[in-house]
Amino acid sequence: MTKVIAITGKGGTGKTAVAALMIRYLSKKGKFLLAVDADADTNLPETLGCENVKTVGDAKESLQVEIKKPRPDNPDMNKESILKSKVYEIIEEMPGYDLLVMGRPEGTGCYCYVNNLLRGIMDKLIVNYDIVVIDAEAGLEHFSRKILRDIDDLIVVTDASRRGFQTAERIRELVSELDSNVGRIHVIANKVTDANRQEIVKLAGDLKLNLIGVIPLDPKIEEMDIKGIPLFEIPDDSVAAVEIEKIVQKLGL
Amino acid sequence: MADFPFEISPMFEGERVRKEGMFVELGGPKSLGLELVRAADMDAIVDDQVTIVGPDLKDMEEGKTYPWAMIFNIGGELVEADLESVVERRVHDFINYCQGIMHLNQRYDVWMRVSKDTAGKMDSFEPFGRAVMMLFKTELPFIEKMQVTFYTEQAEVEKQMTEAKEIFKARDARTKDLHDEDVDVFYGCTLCQSFAPTNVCVVSPDRVSLCGAINWFDGRAAAKVDPEGPQFEIAKGELLDAVTGEYTGVNDIAKKLSAGEFDKIKLHSFFDSPHTSCGCFEVVGFYIPEVDGIGWVNREYQGMSPNGIGFSTMAGQTGGGKQIVGFLGIGVNYFYSPKFIQADGGWNRVVWLPSILKEKIDETIPADIKDKIATENDATDIASLKAFLEAKNHPVVATWVAAEEEEEEEEEEEEVAVAASPMMMPAAGFQMPAMPMMSGGSGGGIKLTFKNAKITIDKMIISQKKEKK
Numbered sequence: 001m002t003k004v005i006a007i008t009g010k011g012g013t014g015k016t017a018v019a020a021l022m023i024r025y026l027s028k029k030g031k032f033l034l035a036v037d038a039d040a041d042t043n044l045p046e047t048l049g050c051e052n053v054k055t056v057g058d059a060k061e062s063l064q065v066e067i068k069k070p071r072p073d074n075p076d077m078n079k080e081s082i083l084k085s086k087v088y089e090i091i092e093e094m095p096g097y098d099l100l101v102m103g104r105p106e107g108t109g110c111y112c113y114v115n116n117l118l119r120g121i122m123d124k125l126i127v128n129y130d131i132v133v134i135d136a137e138a139g140l141e142h143f144s145r146k147i148l149r150d151i152d153d154l155i156v157v158t159d160a161s162r163r164g165f166q167t168a169e170r171i172r173e174l175v176s177e178l179d180s181n182v183g184r185i186h187v188i189a190n191k192v193t194d195a196n197r198q199e200i201v202k203l204a205g206d207l208k209l210n211l212i213g214v215i216p217l218d219p220k221i222e223e224m225d226i227k228g229i230p231l232f233e234i235p236d237d238s239v240a241a242v243e244i245e246k247i248v249q250k251l252g253l
Numbered sequence: 254m255a256d257f258p259f260e261i262s263p264m265f266e267g268e269r270v271r272k273e274g275m276f277v278e279l280g281g282p283k284s285l286g287l288e289l290v291r292a293a294d295m296d297a298i299v300d301d302q303v304t305i306v307g308p309d310l311k312d313m314e315e316g317k318t319y320p321w322a323m324i325f326n327i328g329g330e331l332v333e334a335d336l337e338s339v340v341e342r343r344v345h346d347f348i349n350y351c352q353g354i355m356h357l358n359q360r361y362d363v364w365m366r367v368s369k370d371t372a373g374k375m376d377s378f379e380p381f382g383r384a385v386m387m388l389f390k391t392e393l394p395f396i397e398k399m400q401v402t403f404y405t406e407q408a409e410v411e412k413q414m415t416e417a418k419e420i421f422k423a424r425d426a427r428t429k430d431l432h433d434e435d436v437d438v439f440y441g442c443t444l445c446q447s448f449a450p451t452n453v454c455v456v457s458p459d460r461v462s463l464c465g466a467i468n469w470f471d472g473r474a475a476a477k478v479d480p481e482g483p484q485f486e487i488a489k490g491e492l493l494d495a496v497t498g499e500y501t502g503v504n505d506i507a508k509k510l511s512a513g514e515f516d517k518i519k520l521h522s523f524f525d526s527p528h529t530s531c532g533c534f535e536v537v538g539f540y541i542p543e544v545d546g547i548g549w550v551n552r553e554y555q556g557m558s559p560n561g562i563g564f565s566t567m568a569g570q571t572g573g574g575k576q577i578v579g580f581l582g583i584g585v586n587y588f589y590s591p592k593f594i595q596a597d598g599g600w601n602r603v604v605w606l607p608s609i610l611k612e613k614i615d616e617t618i619p620a621d622i623k624d625k626i627a628t629e630n631d632a633t634d635i636a637s638l639k640a641f642l643e644a645k646n647h648p649v650v651a652t653w654v655a656a657e658e659e660e661e662e663e664e665e666e667e668e669v670a671v672a673a674s675p676m677m678m679p680a681a682g683f684q685m686p687a688m689p690m691m692s693g694g695s696g697g698g699i700k701l702t703f704k705n706a707k708i709t710i711d712k713m714i715i716s717q718k719k720e721k722k
Contacts, residue, residue, distance in 0.1 A: 070589055075468050075470050076425075076474075077470075078342050078345065079466075079471060081345045081359055089282060109465075112466075124267020125267055125269065
């Protein structure tokens with residue numbers, strides 16, 4: 001069975017970095033892995049060292065244009081097969097894992113039909129992999145639209161701020177309203193220093209949030225960020241990479 | 254099941270053969286890929302025969318991409334040329350049932366991959382060809398005999414491609430010519446019922462879905478694969494009226510899907526029992542009583558219509574899966590239907606279109622009416638629209654003259670009309686166009702539905718119109 005891990009959180013907490021590190025570790029472990037960027041505002045592909053990728057949004061749009069032609073060239077075309085082909089074509093085949101970028105939001109008009117096709121395609125695609133890691137925006141839109149359905153582990157990344165934890169609480173509420181099944185919800189505290197570590201652990205406890213990992217502020221990440229080096233190339237012994245390894249083990253992946 | 258070197262199951266349908274696990278790639282973005290199904294005489298087919306022209310699997314180099322064409326011939330008592338496309342749509346499914354073989358796209362864009370695992374179990378495409386034909390004959394029993402030829406040589410694939418493109422062209426011309434009267438079933442779609450619970454979307458060869466995304470062929474394909482899914486068959490039943498497009502089968506499904514809200518839907522009618530409007534429609538039509546004509550506004554047009562309302566307001570009023578007399582949601586493609594609102598005058602009733610829409614559908618507007626239809630550049634309110642139509646002598650102008658002649662004789666009825674008009678105002682705000690005026694006194698009449706209405710009337714006079722001399 002495919003395990004689906006979604007990583008979300010407030011902007012700026014470093015959730016994309018966490019997702020990238022997790023993808024890096026899992027792909028090195030030899031798992032059959034699909035990475036999904038489901039947040040149009042972030043840059044998972046660049047963080048992984050992959051540029052100019054095409055998106056599912058583009059694929060959807062080009063199908064939408066084709067089927068909305070007043071006089072289609074071939075009224076009998078198999079739209080499901082065409083959309084599936086487009087999605088399979090844009091999957092970026094990286095060493096050790098595949099990458100799929102959901103991309104831009106929808107334009108005007110009705111996407112019911114195209115989304116319905118996409119649901120079926122995503123269901124079939126996902127079973128190809130041992131693990132799917134999704135970098136999701138905090139509103140979880142792709143889940144509320146059921147383009148992506150069930151999540152085994154939802155991980156909310158927060159920084160050391162109270163607002164980060166509040167977002168975590170809100171996401172927990174949001175999840176209860178989703179039609180999707182969500183197995184477990186965890187919290188990772190990121191960019192933690194020795195000065196605020198204790199307080200964070202206490203805050204998580206007060207809010208009854210399941211704190212699965214505490215990632216220290218890693219100077220290596222900041223350094224790579226400034227130099228524009230993809231996080232994928234972080235050394236194994238950097239503090240963040242070590243902590244991610246522990247988290248993955250706790251998740252039983 | 255006969256013995257094949259690989260497993261066969263619908264379970265493998267979405268299987269992705271990754272670059273790292275791939276033995277060879279056939280067709281696809283970097284090469285040529287073709288598939289074609291052709292009906293042939295029974296005598297011309299050697300059943301189960303697989304012919305390979307060009308290098309076979311064992312002669313291929315790992316990691317390489319090869320051009321690819323596959324031509325299937327089918328025969329059987331019931332096999333005819335019209336079935337070729339139905340059979341061809343299934344090529345994608347059946348090839349994907351084969352473990353370790355990925356098939357994408359269709360026609361002249363085919364893209365396949367064979368996994369290392371599966372390539373390791375066979376030296377030739379021969380068992381693969383036999384497996385696919387076995388699936389076809391099992392699932393589509395009208396196919397009695399079948400043979401296939403695989404081409405893997407550039408020149409040969411190119412040649413097949415050129416010929417196939419001509420065949421596709423001829424086939425498309427035929428499908429474009431398919432009409433309501435040529436088929437026995439229409440298709441329904443319930444995708445929009447999630448937000449418009451009484452919406453009944455009926456898709457026929459001459460009527461695309463309101464969202465524009467589903468045509469009759471899509472309905473047919475989806476209903477065949479998953480009859481319990483959101484798209485399903487509607488048996489046409491008996492034809493009640495060819496002009497309005499009324500069928501017993503459609504009326505039955507209208508009753509059922511709307512939970513009794515409507516008992517009739519006439520496919521090509523604007524006023525009487527029109528198609529319901531979901532909310533997804535690409536274009537909304539609106540009756541303009543002052544000129545007895547119909548205007549249309551599309552989602553992309555941001556301005557106002559001559560009646561002072563824009564698309565979004567009209568969409569709000571029209572949507573929700575109701576039959577709203579005076580408004581009608583449609584897909585853009587419906588303008589191309591030869592039966593376009595033919596119950597109510599068709600193109601001769603169209604008086605206004607936004608210029609972007611008029612341009613987009615230019616080729617389908619009959620030449621004799623094109624210049625008589627106003628856009629926002631010609632008319633922005635009722636007065637200027639009236640003047641424009643009069644100056645161009647639009648066909649609706651003739652009905653005005655007839656109506657004026659009647660006016661005098663109708664004077665005594667006016668009292669009733671005035672007293673009744675407040676009841677026709679919907680509670681939700683703007684003025685709804687009045688019911689169509691029946692010019693000439695004939696015609697089908699109107700139906701008024703009141704819900705939760707409280708009506709107090711002191712006096713009501715209903716009188717028959719006097720016959721004109």
